[in-house]
Amino acid sequence: MPHEPADLDTVLGKAVTILRAFTVDDQVLSLAELVRRTGLPKATVHRVAGDLVTNRLLDRTNLGYRLSGGLFELGMRASVERSLLELAMPFLQDLYERTHETVHLGVREGHDVVYVAKIGGHRQAKTPSRPGGRMPVHCTAIGKILLAFSDPEVQQEVLSSPLERRTPHTIVAAGLLERQLNAALENGVAFEREESAVGLQCVAAPVLAEGGDRALAAISVTGPVGRFRPEAHVTLVRAAAQGLSSLASRRRSLSS
Incomplete structure (x- = not known):
């Protein structure tokens, strides 16, 4: 689900729009590219990007701008994802070793999966996922299991919306997805069979x-077709x- 457009009449709205212009695959964006993606005047982008550099939310390089470590620090203070990741890491590491x-x-945000963590070794399959990245819920095992255990209203929103076809195997029929x-x-458990990327299969549990x-949240294991x-x-x-699930419940009981 895309973000709601920021209010471009405010400085904060312009800053958020510039930060959101970066995708998960971007390393550096030039000033011209930021202007193109945001639709803001060049002078505005230059001024606001400068303020973001001063506040360590962007870094300026010879090629343009990149997201700064200050954003990472703020992201790691997000209480829900941080505490969940701290609890989950031993289980994820054990699952990888096995x-x-x-x-x-991953967690659900709107109609998307947001990946909180990813562990893979030298033989890991090439996957389109990465920490902080998003994928539509309907084409991933982790998304399907999160959607299955969501409120009926959320399920209906997804089922009544157009389902993007990511591969020839993506399920785009609402009845079949339901x-x-x-x-x-x-x-x-939920399964994915080459629905987000050709050559990948996946199983996930909530x-x-x-x-x-x-x-x-949900945990998944992904591997290549054939192996x-x-x-x-x-x-x-x-x-x-x-x-x-059990550990998170115990922690909540002790803190309440």
Whole structure:
């Protein structure tokens, strides 16, 4: 789900628009490219970008501008994702050691999965995901399981919206996606079969909130077609997610 446009009549809105012009694949953007992407006047972009450099939210390089470490520091202070990641890391590392395939932790934001963590070794499959990146919920295993354990209103929003076709295998029929969500809710796992990227398969399980009817996050294991069989990893990924669910519930009980 795209961000709501910022208010370009305010300095803050202009600054946010410039920061959001960077995608997960960008290293450096020139002043001209920032002007093109934001639609702001060149003088405005130059002035606001300078203020962002002063406040360590952007760095200025010979080629243009890049996101600064100050943004990373602020991001790591985001309480929900930070505490979740701290709790999850031992489970993610153990799951990787048991599978030696790519392991993800993700949360839902709107109609997207936001990847909080990714662990992979030398033999990991090439995946389009990366920490801080997004993917539509309907074409990933982690997104489907998060959607299956979301409120019915959220599910209906996704099912009634156009479903982007990322590969020839992406499910774009709402009825078929709904059947998969029902199966995921019943079985406690969801699958992806070359729906976000050709050549990849995935299985995911939910990290459930207390009560077991809502997902705080989800854990997945991804591997290449041919070597990786998602069904063979159901028990492991489910155990990791359940372990994190139990630990998160205990921590909440102790802090309340």
